[in-house]
Structures are given as structure tokens and as C-alpha cells.
Amino acid sequence: MLLPSFAGAASSGPSIHFPSDPQDRVAVAAYPFREFIVGWKGWDGNTPSKVPHEQQMELKDFAAHVAEKFNVHHIEPWSPIFPSTDPKYLEQFRAAVDKAKSSVVDVAVDGGHSQYALDKAEREKAVTSSNQWVDVGVALGSPSIRTHIDGAKDSKPDVGRAADTLARVAEYASNKNVVIHLENDNPVSEDPFFIVEVIEKVNSPWLRALPDFGNSLAAHDEAFQDRAMEAMFAHAYGICHVKDGEVDDRGKSSHVDLAKAFAALKKHNYKGYCSIEYDAPGDPYKATAALVEATIKYLS
Numbered sequence: 001m002l003l004p005s006f007a008g009a010a011s012s013g014p015s016i017h018f019p020s021d022p023q024d025r026v027a028v029a030a031y032p033f034r035e036f037i038v039g040w041k042g043w044d045g046n047t048p049s050k051v052p053h054e055q056q057m058e059l060k061d062f063a064a065h066v067a068e069k070f071n072v073h074h075i076e077p078w079s080p081i082f083p084s085t086d087p088k089y090l091e092q093f094r095a096a097v098d099k100a101k102s103s104v105v106d107v108a109v110d111g112g113h114s115q116y117a118l119d120k121a122e123r124e125k126a127v128t129s130s131n132q133w134v135d136v137g138v139a140l141g142s143p144s145i146r147t148h149i150d151g152a153k154d155s156k157p158d159v160g161r162a163a164d165t166l167a168r169v170a171e172y173a174s175n176k177n178v179v180i181h182l183e184n185d186n187p188v189s190e191d192p193f194f195i196v197e198v199i200e201k202v203n204s205p206w207l208r209a210l211p212d213f214g215n216s217l218a219a220h221d222e223a224f225q226d227r228a229m230e231a232m233f234a235h236a237y238g239i240c241h242v243k244d245g246e247v248d249d250r251g252k253s254s255h256v257d258l259a260k261a262f263a264a265l266k267k268h269n270y271k272g273y274c275s276i277e278y279d280a281p282g283d284p285y286k287a288t289a290a291l292v293e294a295t296i297k298y299l300s
Helices: 031-036 059-070 087-099 120-140 159-174 192-202 222-233 258-267 284-299
Strands: 026-029 074-076 107-109 144-147 179-183 207-210 239-242 245-247 253-255 273-276
Touching: 026 284, 031 284, 059 074, 059 087, 059 284, 074 273, 087 120, 107 120, 120 144, 120 159, 159 179, 159 192, 159 207, 179 192, 192 207, 192 222, 207 222, 207 239, 222 258, 239 258, 239 284, 258 284, 273 284
Parallel strands: 026 074, 026 273, 107 144, 144 179, 179 207, 239 273
Antiparallel strands: 245 253
16 A cells, blocks of 8 residues: 655645555545544534444544455545544544554545635634644645635625635645645535636645535536536546535435546546545445445546
8 A cells, every 4th residue: 555645845836646556546535424433413513423322433443444344545534523633632543544554645624714705804714724724634644635615604706815815725735745625515615617716816736626526416417517527627636526426405316427527537637536425315335335446447
């Protein structure tokens, strides 16, 4: 197994030596397994997990669990299920990952603050939150974090303000050898073409796109999804999210054409990790195993 490593000075941009073996390019995201992580309290913060306690695990043990269940040695933890970000806990987390002969390849961060709000204080909070998670990434040996572009109560999406805010985050991250990724998630605040505009305006090798195979399908048709994948993979670097479908807020399911998504990945010579992020009701284990197998096949 090849772990991510860095080379070159921060000023010249990231230079991660990604593995080339298809299996070593696969990661598993913690998000689909949130119900299985001790401490998850639901979206409202008050709803206990439906999973019996004996089937739950500590987040720091997720890497060993993924290695055992899927023979995958890269993980992508999710910020809302971290029990702590103090240095002692992060040291324990990293030691557990190392013991599993695994690595953290991205930290998916839900910051909760808008980078394009009219309110300057809100934008400052977005910078502070992202920078704090950059430090978490450093502590865990992660080459990148994904930060959300959150919606604002006082503004529609604004490229200029978002770019100004994220340029500051990218500069901070560059000094820590951590890449900032932006995902096509929220259909309004994280529209894929808005993300691309922001990335192009910032024009930093430390701010990149995180193409999610299914998120754009929840709000748009397949033609939009195809254009989104082309635009996002043209600006991608270290992480993408593999899923075979998406279920919207009304329970409507959509289906991802994996062959087409991986064709866009290869067309743009994407060399980074493919993080499996099953996102539909039901058992995440069987679906994740199937997506791991499919991803290895498409990367081979």
C-alpha cells in the first residue's frame, strides 16, 4: 500500500504522490456509516442512532474496520462525527489509523458558515473554521480537506466574496501542505459551475474541485450532471466521491451512470483518490462493497 506523501515547496503547489494501483486509489467515506459511529445524534443533534450499541464503533477505529470489511486502507472521516479535535485525541486517532496500516486521505468538513455572506463577521467565521480543520488534517496526516460553501441568509451566491474568503483559506492551507477541495453538494450554494467560477477566480493550485458522482442529479437532469462532471474533473486534484445514486429530500431516487462518470475522470487524467460515499437508505455495507469492486474495475 502506498500512503500519500508530499514533495516540493508550498509555493510551487501540491505535489502528492498518488498510488497508481486501482485498489490503492480507493477510500471509504465515514459519512454513510455515521449511524455506526459512537456519538452520532442525528441531524437535529437529539436523535439517538438506531444502530445497536454493540454494532457501533469509535471514529478512531473506523480505519481498522474499513480495512477488515473492505480491504481498503484509506478513509475520509466527516467532521460532525469527531468526538474531539484536541491534540491528544487526534494523536490517538492517527495512531489507530497507522496501526491499521491505513491513512486519512481527506477530511470532509461541514463548517456551518458562509464564505459569500454580506456579513463580514460570518465570512471571518468561515475562514477560522476552515483553518482549524486544516490543522486537524495536518495532525491526521491528511493531504486535503473538503470544506463546504454554506448558504447565506443575507445574500445569494457571490463569486467575488466567496473567492476572497477561500483565497485566504487556500493561502493558509498552502503553508501546511493541505489542499482545499470544494464539492458540488448543495444545489444552490455549491452549484458545480459556481464552484468552478470561484476556483478559477482564486487561481490557486491549493483550491480544487471535489466531483461528487451523484449530488447534482438530486436537483438536475442527467445532461446537467454530465456537464457538471466535465467541469469539476477539469479542476479536480486529490479526491472525488463515488456513488451509484442519490435520493432527494422527497425520497426520489436517481441513478448514476458509473461508466460515464469514470470516463470523465479518465478524460481529465485524474490521479487522486476515489472515496466511496454510498448515499441512500439501507445497509451501507453491501452497497459500499459493490462500489469498491466497481471502482477498482473502472480504474483498471
